[in-house]
Structures are given as C-alpha cells and as structure tokens.
Amino acid sequence: MGEAVMAYQPHRHGVHATINGRTYPARYNSGKRVAFISLAAPENPDPGLFTWQETHELWVAQVPAGECDRVFRISPYARFFGHRCYVDGLTGESAELIYAGTDQDWAQRNGFEQHDRGTFRRTVPSTELYDYHEEQWDLLFDDWRVQTFGEAP
Structure with missing residues (x-):
C-alpha cells in the first residue's frame, strides 16, 4: 500500500465559494443569494463559469447560491x-x-x-x-x- 501524502492549503481567510469542486476566494451577497468571484489569472480557470472583464482585467463569475457546492467564511x-x-x-x-x-x-x-x-x-x-x-x-x-x-x- 502506498504512502499517504498530506496536502496543506495555503493561509486562507475571508469568504470562499466552492463551485464544480473548486474553491475560490469570493464575496457573498446573502440578500441576493449570489457569490461573486474575480480572479487575476493568465487563463480562464473555468470557461463555463468565468467571463473576461476588460476594465479591471479579471476573470469574473456571478454564481447563484443554489449552484454553489459551498459558500463559507x-x-x-x-x-x-x-x-x-x-x-x-x-x-x-x-x-x-x-x-x-x-x-x-x-x-x-x-x-x-x-x-x-x-x-x-x-x-x-x-x-x-x-x-x-x-x-x-x-x-x-x-x-x-x-x-x-x-x-x-
């Protein structure tokens, strides 16, 4: 049997949302029940989720709470x-x-x-x-x- 390898997360804080099995830093509007994600990445991390926002040069997503696996602080x-x-x-x-x-x-x-x-x-x-x-x-x-x-x- 192989040796188990423990993978540690980097230091995280604030709100995060898990969507399609991946976790991203996010903002959450509980009144509108929507998670907002913006990422500065060289490539689109999930073309079905993110769109390019030219003004701020970020990949952005607006995801209804019902489509999130988790939203947590x-x-x-x-x-x-x-x-x-x-x-x-x-x-x-x-x-x-x-x-x-x-x-x-x-x-x-x-x-x-x-x-x-x-x-x-x-x-x-x-x-x-x-x-x-x-x-x-x-x-x-x-x-x-x-x-x-x-x-x-």
Whole structure:
C-alpha cells in the first residue's frame, strides 16, 4: 500500500465559494443569494463559469447560491504563548496576529500594540505559533435548514 501524502492549503481567510469542486476566494451577497468571484489569472480557470472583464482585467463569475457546492467564511487562528490569536497574515517567516483574548494587559506586556479600541496587533516569527487552524462558517446553512426542515413555526 502506498504512502499517504498530506496536502496543506495555503493561509486562507475571508469568504470562499466552492463551485464544480473548486474553491475560490469570493464575496457573498446573502440578500441576493449570489457569490461573486474575480480572479487575476493568465487563463480562464473555468470557461463555463468565468467571463473576461476588460476594465479591471479579471476573470469574473456571478454564481447563484443554489449552484454553489459551498459558500463559507474562513477565520484562521493560532496560539501564541498559550493565547488565542487571529492570524491576519502569514508568510514563511512571520505572522501578523490580532489578539483574540480578553486579557488586554497580557497583550500589551507581550508586545501587542493597540490599533483601535480592543484591537491589539503584533508581528511574530511564524515558528512561534502552534495549533494553527481554520474555523469555517457555512453561509448557506440557513438555506439548507429551510430546504430540509421548512420554515420555523
């Protein structure tokens, strides 16, 4: 039996839509129930889905929610010295963190700078993070619930 190979995703955040088995960064309008995708790629990634938008030089798609496999929001988190932090950016060498805990004194004592009320940021070596993971929220869940169980009485 062959050796299993684990493929890791790059750092992802924000809204994504999975269409025809492929996942793309997206914007989602819940009122119109439409996912909007725009990609700067040299070639059309899916000719049945994308069209060229000359003004912005992007491949664009507007996909009704019912035609999406998934629409979801990703929030990446990790622990830094035991404290939960949102990973706002990640390169091979460093990570841009937003402190996600409630101990603001700890954040300030550990080099986080306050950028606005309640938001403390710090750049750290990526090797100092552990428990890096994505939390995902299904933006189509309410639609699925209504389709499966009907409207609440």
